[in-house]
Amino acid sequence: MPELPEVETVRSGLAKWVTGRRVSRVEVHHPRAVRRHAPGADHFAAGLVGRTITGVRRRGKYLWLPLDGPGEPGDAVLAHLGMSGQLLVQPADAPDEKHLRVRVGFADGGPELRFVDQRTFGGLSLSAGGADLPAEIAHIARDPADPEFDDEEFVTALRRRHTGVKRALLDQTLISGVGNIYADEALWRAKLHWARPTETMTRPAARTLLGYVREVLGEALRAGGTSFDTLYVNVNGESGYFDRSLNAYGRDGEPCRRCGTPIRREPFMNRSSYRCPRCQPRPRHPRT
DNA sequence: CATTTATCCTGTAAGC
DNA sequence: TGCTTACAGGATAAAT
Structure with missing residues (x-):
């Protein structure tokens, strides 16, 4: 995708x-x-x-x-x-x-x-x-690879929301370029559950999450992107190979690379979310 | 106003 | 074997 x-x-x-x-x-x-x-x-x-x-x-x-x-x-x-x-x-x-x-x-x-x-x-x-x-x-936000992306403005806007953190990452008017795969990957790196309320995130935690978003997007770009099948290809019809580096997305039942606990798939917004139940535990007051 | 849900589409694969 | 169902999910209109 x-x-x-x-x-x-x-x-x-x-x-x-x-x-x-x-x-x-x-x-x-x-x-x-x-x-x-x-x-x-x-x-x-x-x-x-x-x-x-x-x-x-x-x-x-x-x-x-x-x-x-x-x-x-x-x-x-x-x-x-x-x-x-x-x-x-x-x-x-x-x-x-x-x-x-x-x-x-x-x-x-x-x-x-x-x-x-x-x-x-x-x-x-x-x-x-x-x-x-x-x-x-014009309504699409700058993406985190844009030199003019304003980190502090993003942190402020994220914390102003009253929703789950993954919903916020997928909202292209807040930050653009992130979809289901890289949202899950960034949340895994940040050890955050997708339903973590944005308004309870501290500014440092939000900055850290943004750092992981940039990190995973950058690594995937250097790998030529992620391909599970022949649907995503570059202009020459070739697939990327970042799928080998995924830690959460698509790994239902496979061991978390940090703690060994099986990754779980769960329904989210008419699609799926993948997380480690141990590294990314459900928050006390989830926002779905 | 902010937030959430349903909808568009087709090929593949799993389940009965 | 053959049919039905679930799933993949970005953006946006519609609903709450």
């Missing part, structure tokens, strides 16, 4: 392959892939043809590709991978992927950019004037 490390891996790969190239052809194979583009698929395609991609930027789990002329300067293609979205760079004569949703061809005749998405939770849109920061994602 693409979280910050996976999306950043895709961003850097894309930057190398599509920057400076002029779009010559756009095909939308599934309307759901551009559902966030209100004017529709044809408008999306027409707005993209003839423009040059000037780079690839990211905030949290969102990517955007700023565009240069000939239209209004400052537009961008906004992309979210959802759960199963892939942005692949493929030779133009490569066979279509089963779940190919959008094809972007280039005037130089080189490799195509393809958006492939099995579960169709992801999508592309054309953001007017969104080259610097698309208005559609």
Whole structure:
């Protein structure tokens, strides 16, 4: 599931392959892939043809590709991978992927950019004037890899919440880029239960947790991200290998690497949480 | 207003 | 064997 490390891996790969190239052809194979583009698929395609991609930027789990002329300067293609979205760079004569949703061809005749998405939770849109920061994602907080992320502001905002700490980590308006996998991993490192009330966390404890979030995201990025199957891949279709380094996520029944107690999976927000029952005991007054 | 829940989707795997 | 059910989960609209 693409979280910050996976999306950043895709961003850097894309930057190398599509920057400076002029779009010559756009095909939308599934309307759901551009559902966030209100004017529709044809408008999306027409707005993209003839423009040059000037780079690839990211905030949290969102990517955007700023565009240069000939239209209004400052537009961008906004992309979210959802759960199963892939942005692949493929030779133009490569066979279509089963779940190919959008094809972007280039005037130089080189490799195509393809958006492939099995579960169709992801999508592309054309953001007017969104080259610097698309208005559609202005509500998304900076991510902890952003040099302008304000640690003290995060600590204050976290403690102002009245919710469980994992809910807060997953709230992209508070801190972006963290999903279910890395939330569980950071909480394991911090020895915190997911239902720990945010308002009872001390400032030092909140800073420590943030440190672990940064640490695990950084390690995962250096490993090329986490892959459990072929759903998350970089632009060349290759998997990352951070799954071997996971301490909690997906390890139901396996021994905690700190104390040996079996990791437990439990329902959380219509999904799952993994924790060590001994290292991360339930708080006295849990907030779920 | 803040917070929580339901919903979108499809392939895989487990269970009967 | 074949069918049904659970699960994966990010973002957001709707509900509380």
